Every structure is written in C-alpha cells, then in structure tokens.
Amino acid sequence: MASGTAYRCMQPDNAVLNFDPDPYQRRPPVVQYRAPPKRTSRRHARSALSICRLPVEILHEILLDLDLISIGTLREVDTIMRRVADSLPPYSLLRSLASDTIHVMEAVECVSYFPVRRLFAEFCHPYCRTCRDFGPFLYLPTLTRSCYKCNLLRPEYELAPLAEVFFRFGLEAQVLESLSAIRKINPPRYWLVDLAQAKALGRRIHGNSRATKQVHKARVKLREIDYERPIWQFERTQSRDIQCKRPWRRLINNSPSTAVAVGSWRLEATAAFPYWDRKTQTLEPGAYCRACTYQWEQGNINDWRRLGPVGGSYPLSKEAAYRAFLEADLPEHFLHCPAVKANYSFRTGRMGSYGWDGPDFIVHPKNGNSI
Known part of the structure; x- marks a missing residue:
C-alpha cells in the first residue's frame, strides 16, 4: 500500500x-x-x-x-x-x-x-x-x-435515435413501451434508445437476426422507391415539356449503428x-x-x-x-x-x-x- x-x-x-x-x-x-x-x-x-x-x-x-x-x-x-x-x-x-x-x-x-x-x-x-x-x-x-x-x-452502452432504430430493426410504434427511451436534453431533443435492447427486441419480434435483416432490407427497398418516385415523376413531366423544378434527392441512411454514429451519442x-x-x-x-x-x-x-x-x-x-x-x-x-x-x-x-x-x-x- x-x-x-x-x-x-x-x-x-x-x-x-x-x-x-x-x-x-x-x-x-x-x-x-x-x-x-x-x-x-x-x-x-x-x-x-x-x-x-x-x-x-x-x-x-x-x-x-x-x-x-x-x-x-x-x-x-x-x-x-x-x-x-x-x-x-x-x-x-x-x-x-x-x-x-x-x-x-x-x-x-x-x-x-x-x-x-x-x-x-x-x-x-x-x-x-x-x-x-x-x-x-x-x-x-x-x-x-x-x-x-x-x-x-x-x-x-451504445445509443441511437429512436426513429433510426425502428427502421433498422423492423420495429413499430406499438412496441415503444418495451424500450426505455431517453429524451435527449440538448437540442435537437429527439429520443435515444439502447442499441442492445433494440436488437434483442427485433430478434424477439421477427424470430432471429436473419429475419430482422430481411425486414430491414424490405424497408430500405420501400424507402428507395419513395425516394425514386419524385425523380420518375419529374422525368415524366420533362418528356411532356412541362416546366418544373427538379426534386431534391435525399441520402438514405441505412445503418445508424456505424461507429461514428454510435460514438456521437x-x-x-x-x-x-x-x-x-x-x-x-x-x-x-x-x-x-x-x-x-x-x-x-x-x-x-x-x-x-x-x-x-x-x-x-x-x-x-x-x-x-x-x-x-x-x-x-x-x-x-x-x-x-x-x-x-x-x-x-x-x-x-x-x-x-x-x-x-x-x-x-x-x-x-x-x-x-x-x-
């Protein structure tokens, strides 16, 4: 000593x-x-x-x-x-x-x-x-x-925003009570959840990790279709010589659990x-x-x-x-x-x-x- x-x-x-x-x-x-x-x-x-x-x-x-x-x-x-x-x-x-x-x-x-x-x-x-x-x-x-x-x-001790976790693990609003969501103090005041809890909940709902990934891929596909639809409509109006502003194409964040994202919270x-x-x-x-x-x-x-x-x-x-x-x-x-x-x-x-x-x-x- x-x-x-x-x-x-x-x-x-x-x-x-x-x-x-x-x-x-x-x-x-x-x-x-x-x-x-x-x-x-x-x-x-x-x-x-x-x-x-x-x-x-x-x-x-x-x-x-x-x-x-x-x-x-x-x-x-x-x-x-x-x-x-x-x-x-x-x-x-x-x-x-x-x-x-x-x-x-x-x-x-x-x-x-x-x-x-x-x-x-x-x-x-x-x-x-x-x-x-x-x-x-x-x-x-x-x-x-x-x-x-x-x-x-x-x-x-990894955290991620509630909306991104729902998208990532195929969760719905009905299961919110199963997660201990924390309201972020500093602006913007969105909700954060424990990533390990969200993963376990996704496996319990969908059966296993593989099924959870399949649900996530399906949601990514639907989001891509939603993002592509305005572009397709714009190109269709262009072919008819209708003047309109080209829509802004947003980036798709498919993985909130990257090292940078997790570290920031x-x-x-x-x-x-x-x-x-x-x-x-x-x-x-x-x-x-x-x-x-x-x-x-x-x-x-x-x-x-x-x-x-x-x-x-x-x-x-x-x-x-x-x-x-x-x-x-x-x-x-x-x-x-x-x-x-x-x-x-x-x-x-x-x-x-x-x-x-x-x-x-x-x-x-x-x-x-x-x-």
Whole structure:
C-alpha cells in the first residue's frame, strides 16, 4: 500500500448529463411532492384509518415497487400518506442524497420507468456492472451503475435515435413501451434508445437476426422507391415539356449503428450517481488519482495503443485519468501507478484545465504501512 494525492470531481465530465443541462431554457424552480393541507372529510378519514391498519413493513414493500413519480403522487393525497412515504428509507435517502441524479432522470423523462427498489439497489452497489472498477455513473436506459471507460468503449452502452432504430430493426410504434427511451436534453431533443435492447427486441419480434435483416432490407427497398418516385415523376413531366423544378434527392441512411454514429451519442444517457455505503452510512461519489489526471492533462502520454469508439487511437492514460475509485481502494492503486512513480510536481503546469476537479487531499493506507 502507498499514500498519494487524490481529488473528487466537483463537476462531472461535460459529456455526461448534468443537473442544469440547458442554461438557455431556464425555468422557475418547481416545488415537487408538496402535500396539500390536511383534509378532514369522513371519506379521507376512513381511508387513512384503513391504511394505518396495515403493518409498516407491508406498506414499505408496496411502495418499493412504485416509481418515484407514483410515490410523489401518493404524498400529495394527505399528510398521512406523506408520512408513510417519507418513512420509507430508500425513498428518503434517494431524495436527499441523489437529488441531482433524480432531476436528470426527470429531465430525460425516464424516472417513471423503474421502481424505487431497483434504483436503490444500484445506489447501494459500488462497482460498474460491466467491469470491476468503481462506477460513479448511472446508465439510464438500463438503470445500471457504470464507469467512464465502459460507457465510452463497450457495446452495451451504445445509443441511437429512436426513429433510426425502428427502421433498422423492423420495429413499430406499438412496441415503444418495451424500450426505455431517453429524451435527449440538448437540442435537437429527439429520443435515444439502447442499441442492445433494440436488437434483442427485433430478434424477439421477427424470430432471429436473419429475419430482422430481411425486414430491414424490405424497408430500405420501400424507402428507395419513395425516394425514386419524385425523380420518375419529374422525368415524366420533362418528356411532356412541362416546366418544373427538379426534386431534391435525399441520402438514405441505412445503418445508424456505424461507429461514428454510435460514438456521437455515447454518454448522452449517463448521469453522475454517488454510492451509498449502507454499512458505514457514508456517501461516496468516487475519488480520482491526481497523478493520473495530471499526466493526461499535461500531455505526458506515450501509450496510444487502443482503438477508440470512433476508430481512432485511444491512450490508456486517458482511461486512467477518468477512472474513479473508492477512497479505500486508492492506496493499492498508488502502489502500482506509473504516474505516481513519476513523482510529478503538481505546482507546475496548468491544473484543472477541464474544470471538473476539486481540491486535493492525501489518502493514506488504513493500516499506516505507507511506502
């Protein structure tokens, strides 16, 4: 184990969804979940008494299977329902400790997709579901905790516009509820869906991948006919000496899942998501190695060895700079970190050039055996 310098992100990477994503369309603050004044009618009194007869454990089990919007609606019924909802620990913890993430989920219109039970399970799970690194982010289409590297490189985190996915995999509007569509925050505000979900849905509807491709080819043929029809009509009018403007021929985008297209939407359905340690009752947003970040920001890299999401070179130093850790795991990282061994002087050079890092702090091994 070794000691080293770490920091926490004050502002997540600009590529992920932020709490105030659209400064050009600011709206007045909305007070959410405000319960109305207590009602004293006999009907409400009887319903309140009926609810109070149920054990709290049963009420909590029912509430855990509701989404945040549904629980918020129940809180507006009366003060008794508000107290019942507020007594649910997962709901109260998420509202108080992960409010920024919830606001992002509301902005992209996916907060009603998932029950509180599932969201809280991810809140209490520290590691990326795809690898074993600490995951400071939440991938919203599948509600899974994730890390920066997997969001950037892994196929499980590919996104595409809803209209293009429907065309590509032969889907219809009736199956929209089977996809967790995310509304893009920045203009143009179209819907994005997880590509893996769309592929699986296409196979389930059409039987297999081959049948899905056949449906796609048929749709391409129909689209080509629709595009060719104005040209054919124009040529027909020309033969009759009728003066008219030649129609514009649009390009046909048959494959939205190309590397360039997929790369352009990555991280647009990912939000910062802290980890709640139930054992220690502490909130952990993740900590970063200052030496790794310094090495990347200063351009001290010579490891352009991996292909990135758009086909270019991808340095391992960038992966190291954007990797988050649990604070307790940092001493082991410091022991083997090449950037720490380089012994950089952090006082020189431009610090925080991307504006997303906070103040430094020293992390020591808990057992005190520091190198």
